[in-house]
Amino acid sequence: MEPLLDISGLDARYGQAQILRGISLSVGRGEVLALMGRNGAGKSTTMKAVMGLVPPSGGTIRFDGRRIDGREAFEIARLGIGYVPEDRRVFSELTVMENLSVGQRPPRQGAPHWTPERLFALFPNLAAMRDRPGGAMSGGEQQMLTIARTLMGNPRLLLLDEPSEGLAPVIVQAMARTILALKGEGLSILLSEQNLHFAGSVADRAAIIEKGEIRFDGTMAALKADAALRAQYLSV
Amino acid sequence: MLDLILTQMLNGMASASSLFLVASGLSIIFGVTRIVNFAHGSLYMLGAYLAVTLVGAFGPASPLGFWGGILLAAFLVGLIGIVIEVVILRRIYQAPELFQLLATFGVVLMVQDIALAVWGPEDRLGPRAPGFKSFVMILDSRFPSYELFLIAVGPLVLGLLWFLFRRTRWGTLVRAATQDREMVGALGVDQRLLFTSVFGFGAALAGLGGALQLPREAVTLHMDLSTIAEVFVVVVVGGLGSVGGAYLAAVLIGVLHAFGILIFPKITLVLVFLVMAVVLIVKPYGLMGRKPAATLPGAAGIEPLLTPATPGAKLAGLAALLLLAAAPLAVSDAWLLTLTELVIFALFAASLHVMMGPGGMASFGHAAYFGLGAYGAALAVKWLGAPMEPALLLAPFLAGIAGIVFGWFCVRLSGVYMAMLTLAFAQIAWATAFQWVELTGGDNGILGVWPSAWAVPKAVFFYLTLAICAASVLLLRRLVFSPLGYALRAGRDSPLRAEAIGIDVMRVQWAAFAIAAFAAGIAGALFAFSKGSVFPTYLAIPRSVDALLMVLLGGVQTVSGPVVGAFAYIGLSEQLVKLTPYWRFTLGLAIVLLVSLFPRGLVGGFLAWRDRRDAGDPAR
Ligand SMILES: Nc1ncnc2c1ncn2[C@@H]1O[C@H](COP(=O)(O)OP(=O)(O)O)[C@@H](O)[C@H]1O
Ligand SMILES: [Mg+2]
Numbered sequence: 064m065e066p067l068l069d070i071s072g073l074d075a076r077y078g079q080a081q082i083l084r085g086i087s088l089s090v091g092r093g094e095v096l097a098l099m100g101r102n103g104a105g106k107s108t109t110m111k112a113v114m115g116l117v118p119p120s121g122g123t124i125r126f127d128g129r130r131i132d133g134r135e136a137f138e139i140a141r142l143g144i145g146y147v148p149e150d151r152r153v154f155s156e157l158t159v160m161e162n163l164s165v166g167q168r169p170p171r172q173g174a175p176h177w178t179p180e181r182l183f184a185l186f187p188n189l190a191a192m193r194d195r196p197g198g199a200m201s202g203g204e205q206q207m208l209t210i211a212r213t214l215m216g217n218p219r220l221l222l223l224d225e226p227s228e229g230l231a232p233v234i235v236q237a238m239a240r241t242i243l244a245l246k247g248e249g250l251s252i253l254l255s256e257q258n259l260h261f262a263g264s265v266a267d268r269a270a271i272i273e274k275g276e277i278r279f280d281g282t283m284a285a286l287k288a289d290a291a292l293r294a295q296y297l298s299v
Numbered sequence: 300m301l302d303l304i305l306t307q308m309l310n311g312m313a314s315a316s317s318l319f320l321v322a323s324g325l326s327i328i329f330g331v332t333r334i335v336n337f338a339h340g341s342l343y344m345l346g347a348y349l350a351v352t353l354v355g356a357f358g359p360a361s362p363l364g365f366w367g368g369i370l371l372a373a374f375l376v377g378l379i380g381i382v383i384e385v386v387i388l389r390r391i392y393q394a395p396e397l398f399q400l401l402a403t404f405g406v407v408l409m410v411q412d413i414a415l416a417v418w419g420p421e422d423r424l425g426p427r428a429p430g431f432k433s434f435v436m437i438l439d440s441r442f443p444s445y446e447l448f449l450i451a452v453g454p455l456v457l458g459l460l461w462f463l464f465r466r467t468r469w470g471t472l473v474r475a476a477t478q479d480r481e482m483v484g485a486l487g488v489d490q491r492l493l494f495t496s497v498f499g500f501g502a503a504l505a506g507l508g509g510a511l512q513l514p515r516e517a518v519t520l521h522m523d524l525s526t527i528a529e530v531f532v533v534v535v536v537g538g539l540g541s542v543g544g545a546y547l548a549a550v551l552i553g554v555l556h557a558f559g560i561l562i563f564p565k566i567t568l569v570l571v572f573l574v575m576a577v578v579l580i581v582k583p584y585g586l587m588g589r590k591p592a593a594t595l596p597g598a599a600g601i602e603p604l605l606t607p608a609t610p611g612a613k614l615a616g617l618a619a620l621l622l623l624a625a626a627p628l629a630v631s632d633a634w635l636l637t638l639t640e641l642v643i644f645a646l647f648a649a650s651l652h653v654m655m656g657p658g659g660m661a662s663f664g665h666a667a668y669f670g671l672g673a674y675g676a677a678l679a680v681k682w683l684g685a686p687m688e689p690a691l692l693l694a695p696f697l698a699g700i701a702g703i704v705f706g707w708f709c710v711r712l713s714g715v716y717m718a719m720l721t722l723a724f725a726q727i728a729w730a731t732a733f734q735w736v737e738l739t740g741g742d743n744g745i746l747g748v749w750p751s752a753w754a755v756p757k758a759v760f761f762y763l764t765l766a767i768c769a770a771s772v773l774l775l776r777r778l779v780f781s782p783l784g785y786a787l788r789a790g791r792d793s794p795l796r797a798e799a800i801g802i803d804v805m806r807v808q809w810a811a812f813a814i815a816a817f818a819a820g821i822a823g824a825l826f827a828f829s830k831g832s833v834f835p836t837y838l839a840i841p842r843s844v845d846a847l848l849m850v851l852l853g854g855v856q857t858v859s860g861p862v863v864g865a866f867a868y869i870g871l872s873e874q875l876v877k878l879t880p881y882w883r884f885t886l887g888l889a890i891v892l893l894v895s896l897f898p899r900g901l902v903g904g905f906l907a908w909r910d911r912r913d914a915g916d917p918a919r
Contacts, residue, residue, distance in 0.1 A: 140487035154475045
């Protein structure tokens with residue numbers, strides 16, 4: 064069966080600087096792929112390019128068999144890709160409920176259907192603060208809210224950009240459980256991560272990016288077994 | 300006495316309502332699109348004109364005819380707003396701020412001529428509102444009941460806006476987009492639709508504000524600029540982006556005006572100033588505003604750095620100067636007069652350039668200082684009986700002092716805020732010249748401002764002008780490469796770092812503002828003597844736009860640019876005025892086309908083209 068997301072030969076640039084060089088990646092249906100690499104390797108740029116927030120300068124991106132490169136972000140979101148940015152970007156003036164309502168889209172075939180109540184079951188912390196402004200929440204709560212907000216669009220594929228970054232260890236554990244729960248719902252996930260332990264606990268496959276090029280693409284088990292590879296690209 | 304105070308209070312609150320409608324529309328549009336719509340006053344004016352026509356057609360005596368006409372007028376203005384957004388603004392959301400402001404300014408010019416063509420130059424009086432023709436007794440005074448109705452409109456609309464923004468999905472999306480447009484798009488919201496609807500809504504509010512004024516005051520072709528200037532003051536005082544702040548400020552300004560006119564009519568404007576001063580000192584971003592997020596680099600970011608002239612450029616400058624100096628030998632007196640004006644405008648443009656280029660301060664009201672220079676000269680001649688020489692010497696000081704006073708306010712703000720304030724000040728200066736008839740002769744101007752006998756021959760006056768202007772431009776140039784100039788550029792490029800190395804950015808900008816005003820005053824004084832008369836149009840907003848266009852045409856970041864730009868622009872516009880009576884429309888259209896075809900400016904467009912060519916990618 065063809066993969067849900069299929070990136071092939073993707074180039075992207077900021078002005079004169081070429082950031083991505085011929086990235087090829089795919090995320091299968093129901094699969095969690097961890098995109099790993101150091102700071103500045105190009106993980107976020109890859110996600111932004113998929114989302115249409117950075118225009119690709121070459122290559123193709125297919126979602127469910129359809130070309131999406133060159134389309135606008137809102138069209139890509141409507142096709143069923145949900146994007147959770149690394150810097151959270153909750154709407155700080157809006158309450159939790161309002162944040163959720165911005166993300167709301169109609170139900171979609173072949174994707175789990177989310178309501179605020181279902182999301183509050185997934186993120187119990189949020190249930191207690193429905194009317195709190197996003198700006199008045201802790202970092203962990205904001206991270207939960209961003210994910211919940213994106214889920215309101217009933218995506219089939221979730222792009223999660225470093226969800227564990229800057230969170231306390233217990234919250235990172237909760238985050239891992241959440242991701243596994245989402246996978247259990249049948250969601251496909253492209254996860255960017257630097258934390259190997261975290262990625263290892265949720266992902267089926269891993270890809271390593273360095274200076275805008277893919278250096279490794281294989282199973283999580285293979286990456287865990289290869290100490291030299293980890294030392295070369297992942298050590299901090 | 301008590302009832303007088305009360306009625307003035309109510310009067311002020313009644314005029315506050317319309318002001319609030321326009322200001323809140325402007326604020327909402329700015330929040331989402333980040334564009335300050337200079338054409339908002341024009342939409343207000345269109346609302347009033349359309350209401351005159353529609354109410355007249357539907358029958359002003361019947362409530363349905365009257366109110367139906369008012370509401371339909373507001374609706375139509377909303378549609379006009381949508382057209383403006385789709386046709387023009389949509390293309391320039393990525394453009395530098397200055398170009399966006401300029402484009403909406405182009406719309407102002409176009410609407411002026413459209414209104415003139417459709418409704419004619421005569422003021423129009425609207426009918427009174429059915430059901431609100433009587434008076435209410437307040438203590439012992441009669442107070443028109445329509446005023447009471449208007450007073451209620453303000454809070455009513457405020458409540459409606461609150462409901463819309465807090466209780467509907469559209470409102471939630473608008474608030475979300477105000478904070479982070481890109482994220483809203485990534486969540487599947489079509490921003491284009493959102494932007495268009497927001498613009499249409501804000502336009503309809505302005506249209507309603509204008510239409511509701513119908514029973515209160517005459518509809519005139521001046522409404523657009525006088526309203527936008529007042530609205531800018533309201534928005535600066537209330538805080539851009541805050542609807543509640545807009546209401547608060549509108550009431551404050553409205554009531555202040557009402558009392559000012561009662562107690563000391565001549566210094567109402569001063570009162571408004573004082574209030575604005577207090578607010579800006581205590582809360583630089585207005586009563587309920589917040590510090591704006593860092594904006595993208597404006598036009599300044601695109602162009603190459605300023606460098607001192609190369610020997611070649613110096614030679615070219617000298618050659619141009621010699622060529623000009625030789626002109627009286629070759630051309631007729633009529634041409635010499637045009638050349639004199641060109642030289643004066645080159646100085647005018649160069650003075651604005653000092654602010655905009657190295658200073659990074661966009662002024663939409665630089666004509667104020669040009670005009671004050673001209674009036675300074677004319678007043679010295681008329682009231683002090685001064686001959687040309689001392690008048691020329693004194694006049695720039697009037698402009699310079701105004702620059703010191705106005706500049707003090709302006710440098711407290713930056714970007715679009717500052718541009719708005721400069722425009723408000725220029726409009727106030729214009730209003731003073733226009734209305735203080737005893738001193739300035741009002742619309743009739745001041746005539747008989749002639750040079751001293753020795754300078755009457757056209758060639759002599761030309762040489763005098765050339766000498767003064769060339770010296771002034773060279774001095775301004777020196778300034779750019781002096782320590783003050785470097786400090787100015789440091790403050791423009793990185794205010795925080797400049798502060799860190801001990802530069803008082805605000806002070807430096809203030810000094811540059813005042814110097815630019817002084818230099819513009821020199822140009823204005825010379826202009827007064829070359830024309831022999833002064834009129835309020837010398838300080839009107841279109842003249843400020845002229846200066847902006849000259850600078851932009853020549854390039855913001857080249858020192859010789861404004862001089863070249865002045866020659867090119869004046870040459871073109873003189874032809875335009877000769878060709879068509881609707882030169883404002885044509886000029887406005889030209890501005891809009893220029894900005895939408897080259898949203899990054901001419902030089903920016905050229906650089907982008909060169910980049911693409913060098914990348915060897917002809918497909919893009
Ligand atoms: N907006 C931007 N403008 C210019 N360069 C950028 C921008 N964002 C990221 N970069 C550069 O692109 C490269 C990749 O960044 P990013 O994709 O954010 O890496 P990662 O997410 O893996 O840390 C880095 O060198 C970064 O400096
Ligand atoms: Mg990143």
